[in-house]
Amino acid sequence: MQFKHKNLLGLEELSSGEIELILDTADNFKEVSERVIKKVPALRGITIANLFYEPSTRTKISFELAEKRLSADIVNFSKATSSVTKGESLRDTAENIEAMKVDIVVMRHGSSGAHKFLSEFLNASIVNAGDGQHEHPTQALLDMLTLRQRWGTLMGKKVTIIGDIMHSRVARSNIWGLTKMGVKVTICGPPTMMPAEVASMGEGGVKVEYDLRKAIADADAINILRIQLERQKSKLFPSFREYFAVFGISSDILKNVQKDCIIMHPGPMNRGVEISQEVADGERSVILPQVTNGVAVRMAVLFLIAGGRSGETKIRKG
Amino acid sequence: MIKWKNRSEFWITGAKLADPESRKIRAGSIHINNGRIEEVVWKKSIETDLEIFDAEGYLVAPGFIDIHTHLRDPGFEDKEIIATGTAAAAAGGYTSIACMANTNPAIDEPSVVRYILDKNREAGETRLYVIAAVTKGLDGKEINEFHLLKEAGAIALSDDGNFITNSKVMRSALEYAGLLGLPIISHCEDPDLAGDGLMNEGYYSTKLGFSGIPAVSEEIAVARDIALAKLTGSRLHIAHVSTAGSVELIREAKKKGIPVTAEVTPHHLTMDDSLLQEYDRNLKVNPPLRSLEDIKALKKALKNGTVDCIATDHAPHTEIDKQVEFNFAPPGMIGLQTAFSHLYTELVLSGELELIDLVRMMTSAPAKTLGIPGGTLETGVQADLVVIDLDAEWIFNGKVNRSKSFNTPLADRSFNGHVQGTFLAGKWKQMV
Numbered sequence: 069m070q071f072k073h074k075n076l077l078g079l080e081e082l083s084s085g086e087i088e089l090i091l092d093t094a095d096n097f098k099e100v101s102e103r104v105i106k107k108v109p110a111l112r113g114i115t116i117a118n119l120f121y122e123p124s125t126r127t128k129i130s131f132e133l134a135e136k137r138l139s140a141d142i143v144n145f146s147k148a149t150s151s152v153t154k155g156e157s158l159r160d161t162a163e164n165i166e167a168m169k170v171d172i173v174v175m176r177h178g179s180s181g182a183h184k185f186l187s188e189f190l191n192a193s194i195v196n197a198g199d200g201q202h203e204h205p206t207q208a209l210l211d212m213l214t215l216r217q218r219w220g221t222l223m224g225k226k227v228t229i230i231g232d233i234m235h236s237r238v239a240r241s242n243i244w245g246l247t248k249m250g251v252k253v254t255i256c257g258p259p260t261m262m263p264a265e266v267a268s269m270g271e272g273g274v275k276v277e278y279d280l281r282k283a284i285a286d287a288d289a290i291n292i293l294r295i296q297l298e299r300q301k302s303k304l305f306p307s308f309r310e311y312f313a314v315f316g317i318s319s320d321i322l323k324n325v326q327k328d329c330i331i332m333h334p335g336p337m338n339r340g341v342e343i344s345q346e347v348a349d350g351e352r353s354v355i356l357p358q359v360t361n362g363v364a365v366r367m368a369v370l371f372l373i374a375g376g377r378s379g380e381t382k383i384r385k386g
Numbered sequence: 387m388i389k390w391k392n393r394s395e396f397w398i399t400g401a402k403l404a405d406p407e408s409r410k411i412r413a414g415s416i417h418i419n420n421g422r423i424e425e426v427v428w429k430k431s432i433e434t435d436l437e438i439f440d441a442e443g444y445l446v447a448p449g450f451i452d453i454h455t456h457l458r459d460p461g462f463e464d465k466e467i468i469a470t471g472t473a474a475a476a477a478g479g480y481t482s483i484a485c486m487a488n489t490n491p492a493i494d495e496p497s498v499v500r501y502i503l504d505k506n507r508e509a510g511e512t513r514l515y516v517i518a519a520v521t522k523g524l525d526g527k528e529i530n531e532f533h534l535l536k537e538a539g540a541i542a543l544s545d546d547g548n549f550i551t552n553s554k555v556m557r558s559a560l561e562y563a564g565l566l567g568l569p570i571i572s573h574c575e576d577p578d579l580a581g582d583g584l585m586n587e588g589y590y591s592t593k594l595g596f597s598g599i600p601a602v603s604e605e606i607a608v609a610r611d612i613a614l615a616k617l618t619g620s621r622l623h624i625a626h627v628s629t630a631g632s633v634e635l636i637r638e639a640k641k642k643g644i645p646v647t648a649e650v651t652p653h654h655l656t657m658d659d660s661l662l663q664e665y666d667r668n669l670k671v672n673p674p675l676r677s678l679e680d681i682k683a684l685k686k687a688l689k690n691g692t693v694d695c696i697a698t699d700h701a702p703h704t705e706i707d708k709q710v711e712f713n714f715a716p717p718g719m720i721g722l723q724t725a726f727s728h729l730y731t732e733l734v735l736s737g738e739l740e741l742i743d744l745v746r747m748m749t750s751a752p753a754k755t756l757g758i759p760g761g762t763l764e765t766g767v768q769a770d771l772v773v774i775d776l777d778a779e780w781i782f783n784g785k786v787n788r789s790k791s792f793n794t795p796l797a798d799r800s801f802n803g804h805v806q807g808t809f810l811a812g813k814w815k816q817m818v
Contacts, residue, residue, distance in 0.1 A: 080593075157709070157710060158710065158711060159709060159710075177711070179711035179712060179713045179714070180594055180595035180596055180665075180712065180713070181594065181595075181665035181711065181712045182711045182712075184664065184665045185665060185710075185711055185712065199595070200595050200596075200713070201595035201596065201597075202594060202595030203595070234592075234597075237595060240593075240595060263591070263592035263598070264587045264588050264589065264591060264592050264598055264600075265588055265589035265592055266592050268589050269589075269592060269593060
């Protein structure tokens, strides 16, 4: 199977076969990071620009490491955006960077659809490192890679996503990816953070459950979303202690879940708000393996987007 | 192409005449003298020594009237000026339009009303009516000098773009405007509920990752304004109705005899929120494109009279304004030049709406709604007419666009029914 996409804008546009291909490729790349000399020449001569319009620690580092371990040349550009400050437009910035002959643009941006917008103007390939509340495809891919390593297959498994679904691009990408791979997805969170008609999302829809105990009762994995501090200010829930009391994952509430149920979190964690200290560091937690897998998944995505082989790579399709 | 040299007295013959008042479309002839309609005869041809404008094969109707246009002048002349806005209107078959108050400065001073009317006398291609602001600087706090604004020429009042959130201010405005017989046009939107929403709240806002604008943010505002119209007995007009719930509220209010009218835009009648999946900034409008169920309710409301007329909400923005991330793009699309052809193609040819009702909704109905002249074929009225080739297909592209802006999701779309030109007070304006 060949990867035929010029861009990776989201998981909505990928087939289950293509997701499988990315995960298989990532499995192969995992070993590179275990070597003493953590480098392969796969993307030698390829230039990648990392455009981060939103603060990011782990995603940015993870992409940079992936790029370096593939021997790509990289440039970084970080800038906070706001609707008020009218600096250079996104279009101009991106076109300027492309004019310097960049092959791949990795971008995080606070506006949903920003990558789609950019793709109207760029010849370079675009990889989405998070757009607004829309998608964060590489996060969902690393989540799926982590689950697949545990289970061998994703088909027929049950994953529950908990938290602020409305504002979460991680939730949306996971819903697309997991449902395409045959996973039964349940989402759970306060009604104030549940977007309209979310039950129809993904392939075949998801189950919406407001009762946390019911939502996790038969889950094979629980993915806990970060609660953004500003959501409390906008009155979507009364207080952090109340959130923890109703939707927080503690070892107490995990007493009723399946024996092998695993705990995931995309980070950064608010220990004591959405997840207790004990659970975060507990034996069910795969939070650090997720981070390790992040590098492998991003290597796979960049490698496949670049056309698979350095030297013979032809990605400037125009 | 029609060849015609202007003269003061002549006949238009051979046309299919659309008379919105009697709801008939039949062969007929119009005698025009000195810029006014002298006589309408329901016969295809006429024995006369006067010159004849041969309209064989065309539909002739009263010129269209738009009661919701943003001309952007003064203040945003990069988007539109009166010359280009009225030219786009004329190309769409309009002979009268009414412009909204959210200019810079806002139309909250008699001098701004006069400036606009003067500008139109110099450069306008249609008649122009001015809608003045309800509150100073559209701030929703202090009401303007309605009497002086009316004296300067304003025919209605609106803070369009902003909802007047303070109910006491809106009550005062309605009471005071009622005294002067000026309708207040309300942009109904609860700003707290609409929040940072960018599109209709529903499956597609969830899918695209946008905060949604719930239908109730409009309905709550419509309900409040209807309550205030009932209290004050003053004329309220609801701009760009977009939801099934609003339609229901207006229907109930009319049943109770509350003096409320409403308009609907061509885009809210034809486009739903699923179209936003490509993040096209030209589909970002306020109120947002709603669901298919809302569209169904709006079409029904148009037919049963709950919604009184069609208005474009022509809202020009430059390419630079719109060539940004979706959330930074200003809402609005242009609509004057395509309104008739768009609705003729999508609603009339599909059998959903009768041609005469489309004509009525764009002529006599909007005139009555705002109490402005025009929209009929009565003896003695200004000879403002539109001549349309219903069989002609045309493509709306940048070359034929007459507005200064081209922010439209209808670019390069092909339409049936092409406006050939208008008569403004008996003077022919060739448009193709």
